[in-house]
Amino acid sequence: MHIVEKEPKSIVAESYRTLRTNLQYSSFDGEYKVIVITSPNPTEGKSTVAGNLAISLSKGDKKVILIDCDLRKPVLHKRFKLSNATGLSDIILAKETRVIVGQRYNENLIVITGGTVPPNPSEMLGSKYMTNLIAALRELYDYVILDTPPIQLVTDAQILSAKADGTILVVKAEETKKSSVHNAIDLLRKVNANIIGIVLNGVENKGNSYYYEDGKV
Structure with missing residues (x-):
């Protein structure tokens, strides 16, 4: 279970609510509806952040869709205890916008x-159908949260950041190197991503396991 549900009164859960509030005020005019969550490297917590943020946003009256x-x-089906028999890759392969x-x-x-692990993830995510799918979801939901692979490993996060309204970069305290952060930012800027x-x-030793910095870095 996600911490915003398991420990709703914790400092960490409150931090996610703060992030939610910041996004809602920042996107008052609908500027940030499609949001990419990525990280420089694996195991830095991007899927945890994506899941908790999506749940926090859904606690109000906002309609939210979270996409792995x-x-x-793919890991979100495990985090949310859902079936992965049919998912994003299957939707793209079917090219059916109505379902x-x-x-x-x-x-x-x-x-x-x-969904099913495909042989060509980058091509699928960069396809015209994926662009059309995001556009369709934008009309149906208040927030579309995209959990993407680490940006230093593959181009997927760059591809989707170019289609999104904004990108949030997740880094891990005392683990993510400064050079990795700068490289991730450079990669996002190459596609004109809005960071x-x-x-x-993961800053537990400082009394909080989460910190959000709004910013043009």
């Missing part, structure tokens, strides 16, 4: 899992 765009190593296969997690949150914030994850 890490088609190489979007998602699973309801709560009243306001739909999750699309990764709307950085989440510093």
